[in-house]
Amino acid sequence: MMNDYIDYYGYINNLNQMNNQVQNSPKSFTEPYTGFIRGNMFDKLYSNYKNYKIQELNPSNEKEYAKMLLQMYAFAAHDLGLYLDVYPNDTNAIKQRYEYVRMYNEALRQYETNYGPITKSSALLDKTPWAWDSKKWPWEGMK
């Protein structure tokens, strides 16, 4: 069951609190989950289309949840990275981005341990049989 392993809202609240500490930045960033599902880490830049609502991602099992965490932290780090390309002296954003990189690395380690290699540097690729071609490809979807 989902509830056995996801304290989802507790997790989001923690992120919100953490994010409140970096509001000195010229841009205000949202927390990774909100940023990821809407495709935009910057509060000031977000603009919706007509009445369409941002779609929640509802992982239906542990594997999908682990993949979502991986994508979420990669996205948060990437979007702050784009901002830093233009504003390279924003120390708060640099710290915040690196925190997301650390979380990404942990999410990557967990995913690869349980579900197979994402990257070519995965430790799983030190074993026979060759595991790179043994799982579903990203474009095949979860369904």
Place this chain on the structure above:
Amino acid sequence: MAMGGDEIMWKYEKSLQYPINIKKRDLKLAKIIVTQYGGSQGELGAALRYLNQRYTMPDEKGKALLTDIGTEELNHVEMISSMLYQLTKDATPEEMKRAGLESHYAEHNNALYPTDANGVPFTITYISTTGDPVADLMEDMAAEQKARAVYENLIDLTDDPDVIGPLLWLRQREIVHFSLFKELYEEYLKKGYNQKK
């Protein structure tokens, strides 16, 4: 695609940037969404535009931003391709024909091929590089706005939430990229990077 941030080259990762899980086959939808793969405002053109323009940017900011956004566009190529693959998977020749895709089937069977919504193949003439960073960034801003408009057109043409979700998400990326290009454009204009020495 790699998003880890420590790239010294391009690395493939077995993960999309945002999930694509389409449950319902829809060939007519595939026929129009393909334009964001190989059309004039599509993601393939975007990637090639930025990755070609970056070499003649005048400072580190431009080189970094065009490298990183150009790389992200390759992720978007894979997202759009995944949508096309899932929307057309296991379609029979009869079904392709009913959706007006018999000419695609004749040329490509069920394989992917970058075209616009009218079946016109991708061409590199969709992009431009001028060596003038201000002119190039202005093109990039326009490209992001036009891609946003096409995503909105596509959203108007479907009611499948599995498709609308990723289209809304990709539309939002156009908005973020536009804004960052615009900020750099204004900085470059102030610095007079459009004046020949």
